[in-house]
Amino acid sequence: MEFSRRKVLIGTSAVAGAGVIGTAGASAILSDGLPKVPENVLPIDALPSDDPTPGWFHTSRKREPKAPLIGNAHARFAVIGGGFTGLAAARQLALNFPNDTVLLIEGQQVGFGTSGRNAGFLIDVPHDISAPDYIGDQTIARSILKLNQAGQKILFDLVQEYKIEDAQLRHVGKYQAAVEEEGLHVLDAYRGGLEKLGQHCEIIEGKDLPDHIGTSFYKKALHTPGTMLVQPSALVKGLADNLPANVILYEDMPITAIEYEPKVVLHHATGKITADKLVLANNHFGTHFGFMPGRILPMFTYGSLTRPLTAEEQARIGGKDFWGVIPADPFGTTCRRTHDNRILIRNSFTFNADGRYKPGATERFRKAHRLSFERRFPALSEVGFEYTWGGGLGMTRNGNSFFGELRKNVYGALGCNGLGTVRGTAMGTLLADLLAGRRHELTDFLLSVDKPNMNPPEPFLGMGVNFTLRRGMANAGLEA
Numbered sequence: 151m152e153f154s155r156r157k158v159l160i161g162t163s164a165v166a167g168a169g170v171i172g173t174a175g176a177s178a179i180l181s182d183g184l185p186k187v188p189e190n191v192l193p194i195d196a197l198p199s200d201d202p203t204p205g206w207f208h209t210s211r212k213r214e215p216k217a218p219l220i221g222n223a224h225a226r227f228a229v230i231g232g233g234f235t236g237l238a239a240a241r242q243l244a245l246n247f248p249n250d251t252v253l254l255i256e257g258q259q260v261g262f263g264t265s266g267r268n269a270g271f272l273i274d275v276p277h278d279i280s281a282p283d284y285i286g287d288q289t290i291a292r293s294i295l296k297l298n299q300a301g302q303k304i305l306f307d308l309v310q311e312y313k314i315e316d317a318q319l320r321h322v323g324k325y326q327a328a329v330e331e332e333g334l335h336v337l338d339a340y341r342g343g344l345e346k347l348g349q350h351c352e353i354i355e356g357k358d359l360p361d362h363i364g365t366s367f368y369k370k371a372l373h374t375p376g377t378m379l380v381q382p383s384a385l386v387k388g389l390a391d392n393l394p395a396n397v398i399l400y401e402d403m404p405i406t407a408i409e410y411e412p413k414v415v416l417h418h419a420t421g422k423i424t425a426d427k428l429v430l431a432n433n434h435f436g437t438h439f440g441f442m443p444g445r446i447l448p449m450f451t452y453g454s455l456t457r458p459l460t461a462e463e464q465a466r467i468g469g470k471d472f473w474g475v476i477p478a479d480p481f482g483t484t485c486r487r488t489h490d491n492r493i494l495i496r497n498s499f500t501f502n503a504d505g506r507y508k509p510g511a512t513e514r515f516r517k518a519h520r521l522s523f524e525r526r527f528p529a530l531s532e533v534g535f536e537y538t539w540g541g542g543l544g545m546t547r548n549g550n551s552f553f554g555e556l557r558k559n560v561y562g563a564l565g566c567n568g569l570g571t572v573r574g575t576a577m578g579t580l581l582a583d584l585l586a587g588r589r590h591e592l593t594d595f596l597l598s599v600d601k602p603n604m605n606p607p608e609p610f611l612g613m614g615v616n617f618t619l620r621r622g623m624a625n626a627g628l629e630a
Contacts, residue, residue, distance in 0.1 A: 190409050191417070196438045197404040198257040199506040200267070205455035205537030207266045209490065210384035211316050213391060215259045218403035221421040225251040225398075227585075228416060228425035230405060230439075232256025233265030234570050235563050236431035237389045238304065238578030243429070244394035246586035252397045253423060255416070257404035257432075260390040264433065265570065266383030267541025269453065269484045269496050271324060271474055272305060272571050274298045274376035275349055278549070279480055283343030284336070291347055293595040300592060301572030302378060304579060305385070314388030316381065318489040323375035325354070325475045327368040329628045333478030337372045350375060364469025364487070367526045371475070379474045381489065382571065408439060414559055427585065430562040431578055433544035433570065434505050441556050445602040446565045447615065448505035449543045452512065453496035454519040454535040455488075464491055466529050481622035482629030483522045492536075493527065495519040497630055498623065501615040503608075505542055512538045522630060543568045546602035553577055553596035554584070561585065565602050 226247065229240045232254055240254040256263075276294040278286040285291045309319045328334045337353065344351045354362060356369040363371075390399060407417035416423040430436045434448040464471075475485040477497075486494040498515040502508055516538040524531050544565045551565040551573065561584075563577035580593050605611050623630060 190411060191407050192409070192440055193407045194405055194438050196435065196504040196506060197406070198263060198435065200258065200263055200541070201507045201512055201539050203512065203537050204262060204267050204383065204539040204541070205453065205494075206270070206381060206383035207262050208537060209455070209492075210261065210266075210381055210387060213387050215401040216399045217401070219400050219418065219421065219423065222423070223253065223421075224424045225253045226426045227252045227429065228414070228423055228427075229254045229429040229431055230416075231431035231433070231435075232260045232390065232399065232401065233263060233386060233431070233433070233574065235433070235566065235574035235578040236429075237386060237393070238575045239429050239431050239563065239582045240397050240399075240578075241389075241393060242579045242582030243585065244397045246582055246588075248394075248396060250396065253425070254393070254397055254399045255403055255405060255418075255423075256399070256401045259401050260399070261383035261387040264542045265386045265574075267453070267539060268382050268568075268571060269474070269486060269494065270380045270382040270571075271476065272302050272319075272378040272380060273324065273569065274302055274572070275344060275347075275374050277340075280549070281343070282339060283346070284340040285343030285347055288347065290599075293592065295347065295349070297576050297592055297595070298569070298572045299376075300579075301574070301576035302376075304575050305380075305572070306378065308389060308392070309385070312388060312392040314385060314392070317385035317388055318381045319378055319385070320380075320472055320489075321378050322470075322472055322474070323373055324377035324379075325359075325363060325371040325373050325473065326478055327359070327363075327371040327475050328478035329368050330479065330626075333482070333629055334370055336478040337370055341372055344374065360468060362469055363473050363475060363485075364467035365526045368475075377474070379472065379486070380571075410440075410557060410560065426559065428560045429578075429581060429585075430556065430560065430564060431574070433564055433566060433574075434542065436552075436562055436564040438505075441562065442552060442564070442602060444605045444607065444611070445546060445552075447545045447547075447605065448502050449545045450500045450502050450507065450511070450540045451496060451543060452498045452515040452519070452538065452540045453484075453494060454516055454523070454538040456493045456523070456530075456533050457536045459491045459493070459530070459533065463530055463533065467527060477626075477629050479626045479629040481619075481626040483526075485526060493523065493530070493533070495523050497522055499619045500540075501612060501619060502542070503612060507540050511540055515540075518630070525628065544570075547605055548600060548603045550599050550602050551577065551596070552601050553581065
């Protein structure tokens, strides 16, 4: 298979202009008696912080989080980020290097952050909204298909091996549905693109949709059978509780500062970790570690989860008992019926420049979710929401992720563009194999694509992104 020959900059050149603080300098005492921060220490200026009400987390199995490290430690490998990407990287590193310790560091609790806040779609097919047929370059699309399917297979196999039953992984496909005229054109274009790619899909007319998804709201849907649906927080909790024995997981342990030279040293609340090699699997927070500033945008989207439907309410709407709908319009509403007969509504976006939640946002968007829910399910107007939450996305302007070496002994798999479940899993696994000297066809593909584009500086970035979000949400019409 032919790939683009435009290579991602790796090695020391990858940090040119990246804002990594230099290595000169040593500890000193200021005139006021306070210790001076060494010049080779980079403070982390934004620590993970999410709202306290993620529905997937609170409705999944309760688990006792692993305690944070007290004091100092050393390991051959350290991985920052306990989501899909970090869990995959840590697991594969441990399997590749069974005699070495791998430290996996999560700033919050596993399943509480982004990996437990998405809509739970493990999507196989590519979806390039910048292309007329939503597929674009066939060679790239086929590689993305293989990448997504690789991530799917890894997760499916782990769920089966460790019997993570509460992940509720089911291979039911997804519906992409439309109600506006523009959305209907999208479905026709996407069907054509998928057929050129050799991927099976089926158009379902609006009159038949109530038998599938229990609502007559949509005019048409495109069903693609390869998608799996999961309870995302339950899945990552299960993955974390079944790591190889040589992985040590620390939770509720944000890294507060880092040194890159002469060794990688991670500072935390009570001590330091020295690592021979570091893997950054923390998506947009990777920019706060000095790499690719302005290239990965921290976007937030919002979801609400109803209480479980009664048997009478289930009968009232009909349809299948487990399904997922994504919108034809990127700014529209994602909707799911879950294993415990709740309805998920997800829409609305904000640009959170520091990657942290904004107080008051969930209350604001809960009203939008209510309107979207009642449009789709007017017969369930008395069914209330139990949870509303926000969750971060690491988005790039050209849709590409970063994969590979960031500088000596530091590697990254960053910028999953809302596909972190499957793409993050595949990239984390492939990166761990790359560190073991093993390359795959998909490794070469990930190293060949352009790195994420640079964005304009502030205040122009914030103004432009916020304008685009407002316009997109307003133009979504009934798709919202």
